[in-house]
Amino acid sequence: MASESIHPASAPSRRVVVAAVGAAGLALTLNACGSEDDPSPAASDAAGAGAGAGSALAKTSDIPEGGGKIFKDSGVVVTQPTAGEFKAFSSKCTHQGCAVSGITNGVITCPCHKSEFSVADGSVKKGPATQPLPEAKITVSGDSITLA
Template structure:
């Protein structure tokens, strides 16, 4: 069946041409968007004086937990981070994603970080205590600021 609808503007565009034109336009937008508006290398940019008006504001700390909330010889899970305190005052951070199949670990008890999906367990230092996880939990940078544990 053919289209016999009259073309009021006299301009017809077949599907292949329309798709090709759209692809070219999208590519051009990406190229233009990635271009630089400065011919100076980044190293040539002027530096702000410390404490001057151009200084960047201090980064807001991403508080994960209070130090008192993390038991010695245990830990807690907050968001996507596992925080442990293997010994008093020593805090470590790890991704809450199990290295077996990507499930989220869901508890820290009995000195172990536990994954509910296939039974993997991890020591408080993130190392594998029991499989099937093939490797340790990925480390997460944390630091203690006063009585708060923050993302580093």
């Protein structure tokens, strides 16, 4: 009686499986980071996901003069560069699409690579980002700030 080896003809080799998993991981990483200074449509959509047009974001008293507040769910940063002047920008860094995380001393900061943006106009104060934060549309009526 001859012994038989069973070799599944359709089973991939270990090398093929490892290569496929590596390629899938690389694709996910590249997709998540985006390309440098060429933001994806989602990164340039200043309104982002979350609260839609016409949604109240905050009271004017919630936004500190010379600073601002990040609205993660809406994908925007609302700032008050000078008393009574309100601006809004995308909360996605134009370098690689990370969400900005803080506002200090008139500067919006990105935690991923330490890019800095002006609260007054979204311009780059410090790279590696080279593009300003895209402006978002807001409406200020009385003491209410609404995403337009």
